[in-house]
Amino acid sequence: MKYAATAATPPLGERAFGLLCLTVAVVLALHAPHLPWWLTLSLAPVLGWRWWQRSHRAGHIPAWVKLPLLGVLALAILAEYGNLFGQTPGTALAIGLLVLKTLESERPRDARVGVGFACFVLMAALLFSQSMTSTAVVALGLLPALATLRALEPAQPTQTSLPRTLLPGLGLLAAALPLAMLAFVFVPRLGSPLWGAPNAQQELTGLSDTMSPSGFTQLLIDDSPAMRVSFDGPPPPPDQRYFRAYVMDHYDGTTWQYHDVVNQPPAPLQASRTLRYRISLEPTHQRVLPTLDVPLDAPAGAHLRRDRVVMADKSVNDLLSYSVTSATQYRLQPVLGPHRQRWLQLPADFNPRTLALGRSWRQRYGDDTPAIVRAALTLFHDGGFRYTLAPPPLGRNAMDDFLFDTRQGFCEHYASAFTVLMRAAGIPARVVTGYQGGYWSSAGHYLLVRQSDAHAWSEVWLAGRGWVRVDPTAAVRPQRIDLGAAAAAGNQLPWTESGWLQSLRNHWDIVNHWWNEGVIGFNALRQRGMLTSFGVRRADPTLLAELLAGSCALAGALGLAWALRRKQHADPARAALRGLERYLARQGVVRRLGEGPRHYLSRAARALPGRRAELTGLMDCYLELRYAHDEPPPESLRHFLRAARNFRRVRVVK
């Protein structure tokens, strides 16, 4: 009895349940990269088992199975994170709950709740990565969710193949894209968050404010973009693309550290050449903003520290764009002042041979500081040093081991050793970390700087000249400056050697750059400024809301026009007759109002005697088609259409 089923809610169909399981599986897979592995590995079997259980033998899962699972989930997440809420544990908990929800999905209502929840958890995946690829993948994750909702409806096509099930959802999303874009552009952004910004518990990517052996190696093999820089005017030549992040003063024998000294004015700077550029920085979860050489001033929301390091007021958790003007020829801090000792500090009982070498140079060259610098660079250049990303391990006296023993290392080792040598020789020196180089995308007109472009170099203070950048790595391996770390180390992966792949990769980055600039970086500030070209100085939220409503109404009207459009039941015979009429009208026979086809066509035959036979045939054919049958036979329709077409093709010779 078909009709008796509505009183009680019908149970969830097997097909809909399968799609629900697929939805949850997709959500789980999308979150797997940042979930603890044991959680993924324990949730996936639960989901699979539940799917198998419901499709092979019916029956509810009893509460004594569900409740302990819930408890175990909560306890496991508490044990892993010590907290149930917050971004990462909250997401893990939500995914666990979503998987457990399938255990009690027996009715369409449960499936709907599950799908809604799955959409929410899907969105949470974007809190971890906003890249275009992840957004697209997450958007595709909506497809099984939409397919599940469709499968809950009764009386539908019995298609079984999965692609054909998912396809209508894709069509719906594609149709929704214009409205989504309009809404995205016009939804008023919040100036400040309503509640706490996401806690940056995530592992740091990019530079850290300490520099120790092995910390850098992770970076140098990381090919992900760090930032993209577009210059006003031509970009600086490759050997001047030094982006300063941290300036490290303090050395404890193993680690260089950045010491944040607040409330000190930035060091004085005399700039003779400046360059303006715009950086869009990938999230680092740190506060430092890398800048080219020495910045003149800090962008909004950030300030200059003593060493002309730019610090943002809060850590960079999302893509951040900022514009800076930097000096490329400058005199930084020509007078050192009372803090000179800070840049000569060295741990007492470390690296005795290195200290001795430095002191010996001071004795040999006296006050000729540039000569001491040259001596050190000559040592690196001629002393049998080798650039490698996999250096042998160093002992307690790391610099001694490196300089006199292993002689293998990368920028960090050279910068560190050089600075220690300079300090030993009594020259104020410090280590600077940041990025050097980058790939100039001529198609995108920006400089792509990857994490693997991370670099460390030194600055020495010369009397009358101020702080001067010295890159000891360049002395050992000039290619590092021109080609990048991986090329310099000579251990490129095979695929990066192939030219077209690299070009493909670099062009792909242009798309990512566009995404970052156009979508991720579209913040409140940009939104307010977007209407300046239309003469609106500042688009305030009211105006934006009005625009949003207006554009939604417009999109709604377009959608309604589509919905209300009725396909005209085209009558091919009548259409062909219309074409004939237009043609005959050009020949001077216009059909009169209310003139029947027989009268009209015989009049035309009289008017065009040369084609009388054809016209009479057409008339007979049409009259037969129209009036002889209830349903005209298709072959006579085809015949009439062909005859009408042929008639119009032939030129009339008058």
Place this chain on the structure above:
Amino acid sequence: MRPDLRRMQQWAERRLPALTRYRRAEPLPVELHRRRIYIVPTRFGLGFTVLLMVMLVGALNYSNNAALLLTCLLGAACAASMLVAFRTLDGLELQRIHSGHAVAGQPIEIRFDFAAPSARFALRLDMGESSTSFAVDLAHDSASVTLPLPTVSRGWQALPRVRVWTTWPLGLFRAWSWLHPEQSVLVWPQPEAAGPPPEARADDDQRRRLHQGEDPATLRDYRRGDPIRHVAWKASARHRDLLVKDFEAPASRQDWQLDWHQLGQLEHEHRIARLARWLDEAAAHGRHHSLELPGETIERGSGPVHYMRCMDALAKLP
């Protein structure tokens, strides 16, 4: 539906002309168009809207533009699904209604024939308490749906308003339209539960007498009205009740002439009920019969068509 809700709905339909515009019965075929299709969000749709709001505020709060874009996309897809729901009903045409046959008190099967210019899925039809789902697929471009309609009394019964609705494709919006076809169905009278067989006429008596004297086929319990001479006295003496010799009924091969006027002692509806029972029995035994009603006489005949004609005539009696 709860009574207060029903009262509210009645009030709303009285007050809102747009809603009541199509309450009048209308001739078939009925084509649905935009002025008679209504759309409201379902409960799930409302819940989903709340969810979208939460997602929106979350994305804005974390100024996460990718999440915002996803939320906008999902919201726009939901809005588009409203148009799809509308399109599902728009252009749907109720072409014909066929009614089955049923006696009063029994549900009567009503068949609705729908057609649409393109394929339509997940359509539902409600009539009274009963409901069913159907689809118009492209291969047939029409669909037939059968729903039972409860009946109360014999005679013409108007079809109630039926609602055709859908929540396709996502279950977020419910689009519906009321159909009030100008069509009535004929409900046959309910036969009485039990009663005497039709009285034989004179010539029947003649014929029955011819069969007198034949061996009784069986013995059966005495019923009121049995002739005394049929009582099997010897058998009854051994029994508690009176037994009657039941002759193999020669009358069963006879024609029945069912006459309204011979049932003068009964009240109006009871007469109809008795005639209905006789018609049933005649049909069950394949017996030829004629029927005489005030103002109408149906000649002798048998078979389902004849039966239907007789029942229709009975049902139409004032």
